[in-house]
Amino acid sequence: MANTKVIAVGVAAVILIVAVTAYASSYMSDFDNVQRSSQDEGQTIALTDVPVLGSKNAGVTIVEIGDYQCPACKLWFDNTRQEIIENYIDTGKANLVFIDMPFIGNDSVSAAEATYCANDQGMYWDYHIKLYQFQQHENDGWANIDRLSAIAFDLGLDTEKFNECMISKKYFSQISFNKQKASTDFGANSTPTFIIVNTSGTAERLIGPHPYSTFEKVLDSLL
Amino acid sequence: MNNTFQTVYSNHNYILIAFSIFLLLFFPLCIVSEFLFLQPFVVLVVYPETLLSFLLIIILSIFSALAVSMNIYRVKLIKETKKIGSSIIGTIIGASAGACSCGPIAFSIITTFGAAGSIASSFLTIYEIPIRLSSIGILMGVIFVTTKSLSRECKIKSEFS
Numbered sequence: 259m260a261n262t263k264v265i266a267v268g269v270a271a272v273i274l275i276v277a278v279t280a281y282a283s284s285y286m287s288d289f290d291n292v293q294r295s296s297q298d299e300g301q302t303i304a305l306t307d308v309p310v311l312g313s314k315n316a317g318v319t320i321v322e323i324g325d326y327q328c329p330a331c332k333l334w335f336d337n338t339r340q341e342i343i344e345n346y347i348d349t350g351k352a353n354l355v356f357i358d359m360p361f362i363g364n365d366s367v368s369a370a371e372a373t374y375c376a377n378d379q380g381m382y383w384d385y386h387i388k389l390y391q392f393q394q395h396e397n398d399g400w401a402n403i404d405r406l407s408a409i410a411f412d413l414g415l416d417t418e419k420f421n422e423c424m425i426s427k428k429y430f431s432q433i434s435f436n437k438q439k440a441s442t443d444f445g446a447n448s449t450p451t452f453i454i455v456n457t458s459g460t461a462e463r464l465i466g467p468h469p470y471s472t473f474e475k476v477l478d479s480l481l
Numbered sequence: 482m483n484n485t486f487q488t489v490y491s492n493h494n495y496i497l498i499a500f501s502i503f504l505l506l507f508f509p510l511c512i513v514s515e516f517l518f519l520q521p522f523v524v525l526v527v528y529p530e531t532l533l534s535f536l537l538i539i540i541l542s543i544f545s546a547l548a549v550s551m552n553i554y555r556v557k558l559i560k561e562t563k564k565i566g567s568s569i570i571g572t573i574i575g576a577s578a579g580a581c582s583c584g585p586i587a588f589s590i591i592t593t594f595g596a597a598g599s600i601a602s603s604f605l606t607i608y609e610i611p612i613r614l615s616s617i618g619i620l621m622g623v624i625f626v627t628t629k630s631l632s633r634e635c636k637i638k639s640e641f642s
Contacts, residue, residue, distance in 0.1 A: 325583055328583035329583065329606065330515055330583045330584070331583065333528055333530060333531070336528075336530070337528050361588060361591055361592065362583065362591065362599060362602075362603070363596075363599050363603070395603070395606075395607045396599075396602075396603040396606060396607065397599060397600070397603050398607075447585045447588050447589070448583055448584045448585045448587075448588050449583040450583070462521060464520075464521070465518075465520070466515045466518055466584075467515060467526075467528075468518055468524065468526070469524060469526045471524070472518070472521070472522060472524055475521075475522065476521065
Protein backbone atom coordinates (compact mmCIF):
# COMPACT_ATOMS: atom_id res chain seq x y z
CA MET A 259 0.00 0.00 0.00
CA ALA A 260 2.79 2.36 1.01
CA ASN A 261 4.73 1.39 -2.12
CA THR A 262 1.74 2.21 -4.35
CA LYS A 263 1.51 5.64 -2.73
CA VAL A 264 5.21 6.30 -3.30
CA ILE A 265 4.95 5.23 -6.95
CA ALA A 266 1.86 7.42 -7.49
CA VAL A 267 3.58 10.46 -5.96
CA GLY A 268 6.71 9.74 -8.01
CA VAL A 269 4.72 9.47 -11.27
CA ALA A 270 2.84 12.70 -10.47
CA ALA A 271 6.12 14.49 -9.75
CA VAL A 272 7.67 13.28 -13.02
CA ILE A 273 4.58 14.36 -15.01
CA LEU A 274 4.68 17.79 -13.33
CA ILE A 275 8.38 18.27 -14.04
CA VAL A 276 7.96 17.19 -17.70
CA ALA A 277 4.96 19.50 -18.14
CA VAL A 278 6.75 22.50 -16.61
CA THR A 279 9.92 21.84 -18.66
CA ALA A 280 7.92 21.45 -21.89
CA TYR A 281 5.97 24.63 -21.22
CA ALA A 282 9.07 26.61 -20.27
CA SER A 283 11.03 25.45 -23.31
CA SER A 284 8.12 26.22 -25.68
CA TYR A 285 7.83 29.67 -24.12
CA MET A 286 11.56 30.29 -24.45
CA SER A 287 11.49 29.24 -28.12
CA ASP A 288 8.69 31.80 -28.70
CA PHE A 289 10.86 34.38 -26.95
CA ASP A 290 13.80 33.48 -29.21
CA ASN A 291 11.62 33.88 -32.30
CA VAL A 292 10.53 37.33 -31.22
CA GLN A 293 14.14 38.29 -30.59
CA ARG A 294 15.27 37.00 -33.97
CA SER A 295 12.51 38.73 -35.91
CA SER A 296 13.28 42.02 -34.24
CA GLN A 297 16.99 41.54 -34.92
CA ASP A 298 16.21 40.98 -38.61
CA GLU A 299 14.27 44.20 -38.75
CA GLY A 300 16.68 45.99 -36.42
CA GLN A 301 18.33 47.72 -39.37
CA THR A 302 15.24 49.81 -39.99
CA ILE A 303 14.38 50.47 -36.33
CA ALA A 304 16.53 52.58 -34.04
CA LEU A 305 16.27 54.24 -30.67
CA THR A 306 16.14 57.57 -32.47
CA ASP A 307 12.53 56.62 -33.36
CA VAL A 308 11.65 56.82 -29.67
CA PRO A 309 9.72 59.96 -28.65
CA VAL A 310 11.57 62.43 -26.42
CA LEU A 311 9.94 64.57 -23.72
CA GLY A 312 11.73 67.90 -23.38
CA SER A 313 14.51 69.59 -25.27
CA LYS A 314 16.61 67.35 -27.51
CA ASN A 315 19.59 69.57 -26.64
CA ALA A 316 19.29 69.07 -22.88
CA GLY A 317 22.47 68.30 -20.94
CA VAL A 318 21.12 65.11 -19.43
CA THR A 319 18.89 62.34 -20.75
CA ILE A 320 16.80 60.22 -18.42
CA VAL A 321 16.04 56.86 -20.01
CA GLU A 322 13.11 55.20 -18.25
CA ILE A 323 12.68 51.50 -18.91
CA GLY A 324 9.15 50.47 -18.00
CA ASP A 325 6.07 48.34 -18.44
CA TYR A 326 2.60 49.92 -18.48
CA GLN A 327 1.24 47.18 -16.20
CA CYS A 328 4.01 47.55 -13.62
CA PRO A 329 2.73 48.90 -10.27
CA ALA A 330 6.19 50.16 -9.26
CA CYS A 331 6.33 52.22 -12.49
CA LYS A 332 2.99 53.78 -11.55
CA LEU A 333 4.32 54.51 -8.08
CA TRP A 334 7.20 56.43 -9.64
CA PHE A 335 4.84 58.09 -12.11
CA ASP A 336 2.52 59.27 -9.30
CA ASN A 337 5.15 60.40 -6.81
CA THR A 338 8.35 61.44 -8.58
CA ARG A 339 7.87 62.13 -12.28
CA GLN A 340 5.99 65.41 -12.02
CA GLU A 341 8.66 67.08 -9.88
CA ILE A 342 11.37 66.01 -12.33
CA ILE A 343 9.36 67.44 -15.21
CA GLU A 344 8.84 70.75 -13.42
CA ASN A 345 12.43 71.19 -12.23
CA TYR A 346 14.54 69.58 -14.95
CA ILE A 347 12.56 68.93 -18.13
CA ASP A 348 10.47 72.11 -18.40
CA THR A 349 13.60 74.12 -17.57
CA GLY A 350 15.52 72.49 -20.44
CA LYS A 351 18.14 70.86 -18.21
CA ALA A 352 17.10 67.28 -18.96
CA ASN A 353 14.92 65.25 -21.28
CA LEU A 354 13.07 61.97 -20.82
CA VAL A 355 12.89 58.92 -23.04
CA PHE A 356 10.69 55.89 -22.35
CA ILE A 357 11.89 52.47 -23.49
CA ASP A 358 9.27 49.73 -23.33
CA MET A 359 10.15 46.46 -21.64
CA PRO A 360 6.75 44.75 -21.63
CA PHE A 361 7.14 41.45 -19.76
CA ILE A 362 4.26 41.28 -17.30
CA GLY A 363 1.72 39.98 -19.82
CA ASN A 364 0.34 40.24 -23.34
CA ASP A 365 -1.59 43.41 -22.46
CA SER A 366 1.74 45.08 -21.65
CA VAL A 367 2.79 44.60 -25.28
CA SER A 368 -0.55 45.91 -26.59
CA ALA A 369 -0.32 48.96 -24.30
CA ALA A 370 3.19 49.72 -25.54
CA GLU A 371 2.06 49.36 -29.17
CA ALA A 372 -0.87 51.66 -28.45
CA THR A 373 1.46 54.48 -27.36
CA TYR A 374 3.21 54.32 -30.74
CA CYS A 375 -0.13 54.24 -32.56
CA ALA A 376 -1.04 57.36 -30.59
CA ASN A 377 2.32 58.84 -31.58
CA ASP A 378 1.20 58.60 -35.23
CA GLN A 379 -1.33 61.25 -34.28
CA GLY A 380 1.17 63.24 -32.18
CA MET A 381 -0.12 62.13 -28.78
CA TYR A 382 2.50 59.69 -27.48
CA TRP A 383 3.04 61.37 -24.11
CA ASP A 384 -0.66 62.10 -23.57
CA TYR A 385 -1.40 58.44 -24.15
CA HIS A 386 1.53 57.41 -21.93
CA ILE A 387 0.12 59.55 -19.09
CA LYS A 388 -3.40 58.15 -19.56
CA LEU A 389 -2.12 54.58 -19.35
CA TYR A 390 -0.47 55.17 -16.00
CA GLN A 391 -3.48 57.11 -14.72
CA PHE A 392 -5.82 54.27 -15.71
CA GLN A 393 -3.55 51.44 -14.56
CA GLN A 394 -5.31 48.74 -12.56
CA HIS A 395 -4.25 45.24 -11.52
CA GLU A 396 -1.90 43.29 -13.74
CA ASN A 397 -3.43 41.16 -16.47
CA ASP A 398 -7.01 41.89 -15.39
CA GLY A 399 -7.93 43.22 -18.81
CA TRP A 400 -7.65 46.96 -18.12
CA ALA A 401 -5.21 47.25 -21.05
CA ASN A 402 -6.96 44.97 -23.55
CA ILE A 403 -7.53 46.15 -27.12
CA ASP A 404 -11.05 47.49 -26.41
CA ARG A 405 -9.90 49.51 -23.40
CA LEU A 406 -6.92 50.86 -25.33
CA SER A 407 -9.26 51.96 -28.08
CA ALA A 408 -11.50 53.62 -25.47
CA ILE A 409 -8.50 55.54 -24.12
CA ALA A 410 -7.72 56.70 -27.67
CA PHE A 411 -11.32 57.89 -28.04
CA ASP A 412 -11.10 59.64 -24.66
CA LEU A 413 -8.03 61.54 -25.88
CA GLY A 414 -9.83 62.61 -29.04
CA LEU A 415 -7.70 60.49 -31.37
CA ASP A 416 -9.00 59.25 -34.70
CA THR A 417 -10.06 55.83 -33.40
CA GLU A 418 -10.44 54.33 -36.87
CA LYS A 419 -6.80 55.09 -37.64
CA PHE A 420 -5.78 54.00 -34.15
CA ASN A 421 -7.63 50.66 -34.36
CA GLU A 422 -6.20 49.99 -37.81
CA CYS A 423 -2.71 50.59 -36.41
CA MET A 424 -3.37 48.21 -33.49
CA ILE A 425 -4.94 45.44 -35.61
CA SER A 426 -2.15 45.55 -38.18
CA LYS A 427 0.43 45.29 -35.37
CA LYS A 428 2.28 48.14 -37.03
CA TYR A 429 4.60 48.71 -34.08
CA PHE A 430 5.13 45.15 -32.89
CA SER A 431 8.70 45.16 -34.22
CA GLN A 432 9.41 48.53 -32.61
CA ILE A 433 8.25 47.21 -29.22
CA SER A 434 10.26 43.99 -29.63
CA PHE A 435 13.26 46.12 -30.55
CA ASN A 436 12.76 48.34 -27.48
CA LYS A 437 12.41 45.30 -25.23
CA GLN A 438 15.54 43.75 -26.62
CA LYS A 439 17.48 47.03 -26.27
CA ALA A 440 16.26 47.40 -22.69
CA SER A 441 17.48 43.98 -21.63
CA THR A 442 20.64 43.62 -23.72
CA ASP A 443 22.04 47.13 -24.19
CA PHE A 444 20.77 48.66 -20.96
CA GLY A 445 20.97 45.42 -18.96
CA ALA A 446 17.56 45.95 -17.35
CA ASN A 447 15.99 43.03 -15.50
CA SER A 448 13.25 44.89 -13.70
CA THR A 449 11.05 47.93 -14.14
CA PRO A 450 11.32 50.80 -13.65
CA THR A 451 15.03 51.05 -14.40
CA PHE A 452 16.53 54.45 -15.15
CA ILE A 453 19.73 55.25 -17.00
CA ILE A 454 20.69 58.86 -16.53
CA VAL A 455 23.38 59.97 -18.93
CA ASN A 456 24.97 63.33 -19.71
CA THR A 457 26.49 64.64 -22.94
CA SER A 458 29.99 63.49 -21.99
CA GLY A 459 28.71 59.92 -21.63
CA THR A 460 28.83 59.66 -17.83
CA ALA A 461 25.93 57.52 -16.74
CA GLU A 462 24.21 56.51 -13.53
CA ARG A 463 21.74 53.66 -13.14
CA LEU A 464 18.77 53.72 -10.76
CA ILE A 465 16.72 50.58 -10.23
CA GLY A 466 13.23 50.84 -8.80
CA PRO A 467 10.81 53.67 -7.99
CA HIS A 468 13.37 55.97 -6.35
CA PRO A 469 12.15 59.17 -4.70
CA TYR A 470 12.70 62.64 -6.15
CA SER A 471 15.56 63.33 -3.72
CA THR A 472 17.67 60.58 -5.32
CA PHE A 473 17.01 61.89 -8.83
CA GLU A 474 17.82 65.42 -7.71
CA LYS A 475 21.24 64.36 -6.40
CA VAL A 476 22.07 62.27 -9.47
CA LEU A 477 20.86 64.87 -11.98
CA ASP A 478 22.73 67.70 -10.25
CA SER A 479 25.92 65.64 -10.20
CA LEU A 480 25.64 64.95 -13.94
CA LEU A 481 24.72 68.47 -15.06
CA MET B 482 0.85 35.00 28.75
CA ASN B 483 3.01 37.74 30.28
CA ASN B 484 4.66 35.17 32.51
CA THR B 485 5.61 33.06 29.49
CA PHE B 486 7.17 36.05 27.73
CA GLN B 487 9.05 36.89 30.93
CA THR B 488 10.26 33.29 31.25
CA VAL B 489 11.51 33.14 27.66
CA TYR B 490 13.02 36.60 27.34
CA SER B 491 14.57 36.73 30.82
CA ASN B 492 17.29 34.79 29.05
CA HIS B 493 18.94 37.53 26.97
CA ASN B 494 20.04 35.06 24.32
CA TYR B 495 16.41 34.79 23.19
CA ILE B 496 16.11 38.57 22.88
CA LEU B 497 19.19 38.44 20.69
CA ILE B 498 17.74 35.58 18.62
CA ALA B 499 14.41 37.43 18.22
CA PHE B 500 16.18 40.65 17.24
CA SER B 501 18.38 38.82 14.71
CA ILE B 502 15.35 37.11 13.13
CA PHE B 503 13.58 40.47 12.93
CA LEU B 504 16.54 42.07 11.14
CA LEU B 505 17.06 39.04 8.87
CA LEU B 506 13.47 39.29 7.73
CA PHE B 507 12.81 43.03 7.79
CA PHE B 508 15.74 44.23 5.68
CA PRO B 509 15.48 41.66 2.85
CA LEU B 510 11.70 42.19 2.70
CA CYS B 511 12.19 45.96 2.50
CA ILE B 512 14.69 45.51 -0.34
CA VAL B 513 12.57 42.99 -2.26
CA SER B 514 9.43 45.12 -1.85
CA GLU B 515 11.40 48.20 -2.99
CA PHE B 516 11.12 50.23 0.19
CA LEU B 517 14.85 50.26 0.77
CA PHE B 518 17.32 51.16 -1.96
CA LEU B 519 21.02 50.60 -1.41
CA GLN B 520 22.31 52.20 -4.59
CA PRO B 521 23.45 54.83 -5.47
CA PHE B 522 22.52 56.04 -1.96
CA VAL B 523 20.88 54.25 0.93
CA VAL B 524 17.28 55.49 0.86
CA LEU B 525 14.20 54.23 2.67
CA VAL B 526 11.06 55.44 0.91
CA VAL B 527 7.47 54.73 1.91
CA TYR B 528 4.95 56.29 -0.47
CA PRO B 529 1.42 56.92 0.89
CA GLU B 530 0.07 54.11 -1.34
CA THR B 531 2.48 51.59 0.17
CA LEU B 532 2.25 52.58 3.84
CA LEU B 533 -0.03 49.65 4.76
CA SER B 534 2.26 47.19 3.03
CA PHE B 535 5.25 48.62 4.93
CA LEU B 536 3.44 48.38 8.28
CA LEU B 537 2.51 44.76 7.54
CA ILE B 538 6.18 43.97 6.86
CA ILE B 539 7.09 45.40 10.28
CA ILE B 540 4.31 43.41 12.02
CA LEU B 541 5.19 40.24 10.11
CA SER B 542 8.86 40.57 11.05
CA ILE B 543 8.06 41.17 14.73
CA PHE B 544 5.63 38.21 14.94
CA SER B 545 8.04 35.92 13.08
CA ALA B 546 10.81 36.91 15.48
CA LEU B 547 8.59 36.17 18.49
CA ALA B 548 7.17 32.91 17.11
CA VAL B 549 10.50 31.45 16.03
CA SER B 550 12.47 32.50 19.16
CA MET B 551 9.74 31.18 21.49
CA ASN B 552 9.65 27.91 19.59
CA ILE B 553 13.44 27.59 19.80
CA TYR B 554 13.03 27.93 23.56
CA ARG B 555 10.27 25.31 23.47
CA VAL B 556 12.36 22.90 21.37
CA LYS B 557 15.16 23.21 23.91
CA LEU B 558 12.68 22.59 26.73
CA ILE B 559 10.75 19.57 25.43
CA LYS B 560 12.57 18.56 22.20
CA GLU B 561 9.41 18.87 20.12
CA THR B 562 9.68 20.62 16.74
CA LYS B 563 6.08 20.59 15.49
CA LYS B 564 5.18 24.26 16.02
CA ILE B 565 8.43 25.69 14.75
CA GLY B 566 7.36 24.36 11.34
CA SER B 567 4.08 26.33 11.51
CA SER B 568 5.90 29.55 12.39
CA ILE B 569 8.31 29.06 9.49
CA ILE B 570 5.38 28.35 7.13
CA GLY B 571 3.66 31.54 8.36
CA THR B 572 6.84 33.51 7.77
CA ILE B 573 7.39 32.09 4.28
CA ILE B 574 3.79 32.78 3.20
CA GLY B 575 4.07 36.38 4.38
CA ALA B 576 7.50 36.87 2.86
CA SER B 577 6.49 35.48 -0.54
CA ALA B 578 3.83 38.16 -0.98
CA GLY B 579 4.71 41.55 -2.27
CA ALA B 580 7.91 40.72 -4.08
CA CYS B 581 7.10 43.38 -6.66
CA SER B 582 5.80 41.91 -9.91
CA CYS B 583 8.14 44.16 -11.87
CA GLY B 584 11.20 43.39 -9.77
CA PRO B 585 14.12 41.13 -10.75
CA ILE B 586 12.64 38.06 -8.97
CA ALA B 587 9.34 38.33 -10.86
CA PHE B 588 11.23 39.08 -14.09
CA SER B 589 13.18 35.81 -13.74
CA ILE B 590 10.02 33.85 -12.91
CA ILE B 591 8.06 35.34 -15.82
CA THR B 592 10.84 34.92 -18.39
CA THR B 593 11.40 31.31 -17.26
CA PHE B 594 7.83 30.11 -16.85
CA GLY B 595 5.99 32.45 -19.24
CA ALA B 596 2.24 32.78 -18.70
CA ALA B 597 2.25 30.52 -15.62
CA GLY B 598 4.96 32.66 -14.02
CA SER B 599 3.08 35.81 -14.96
CA ILE B 600 -0.13 34.52 -13.33
CA ALA B 601 1.72 33.48 -10.16
CA SER B 602 3.55 36.80 -9.93
CA SER B 603 0.35 38.80 -10.54
CA PHE B 604 -1.48 36.76 -7.88
CA LEU B 605 1.19 37.46 -5.26
CA THR B 606 1.12 41.17 -6.09
CA ILE B 607 -2.65 41.62 -6.27
CA TYR B 608 -3.32 39.66 -3.07
CA GLU B 609 -0.27 40.98 -1.22
CA ILE B 610 -2.26 42.48 1.67
CA PRO B 611 -4.60 39.48 2.29
CA ILE B 612 -1.66 37.05 2.02
CA ARG B 613 0.38 39.07 4.52
CA LEU B 614 -2.65 39.36 6.84
CA SER B 615 -3.24 35.60 6.72
CA SER B 616 0.42 34.91 7.47
CA ILE B 617 0.23 37.31 10.42
CA GLY B 618 -2.87 35.37 11.52
CA ILE B 619 -0.95 32.09 11.34
CA LEU B 620 1.92 33.58 13.36
CA MET B 621 -0.49 34.98 15.98
CA GLY B 622 -2.02 31.52 16.29
CA VAL B 623 1.43 29.97 16.66
CA ILE B 624 2.42 32.51 19.35
CA PHE B 625 -0.85 31.94 21.23
CA VAL B 626 -0.55 28.14 21.16
CA THR B 627 3.15 28.30 22.04
CA THR B 628 2.60 30.55 25.07
CA LYS B 629 -0.23 28.28 26.26
CA SER B 630 1.80 25.11 25.91
CA LEU B 631 4.91 26.76 27.36
CA SER B 632 3.07 27.87 30.49
CA ARG B 633 1.64 24.32 30.86
CA GLU B 634 4.99 22.62 30.22
CA CYS B 635 6.87 25.01 32.51
CA LYS B 636 4.32 24.27 35.27
CA ILE B 637 4.81 20.49 34.83
CA LYS B 638 8.60 20.91 34.78
CA SER B 639 8.60 23.01 37.95
CA GLU B 640 6.25 20.51 39.68
CA PHE B 641 8.59 17.62 38.83
CA SER B 642 11.78 19.43 39.74
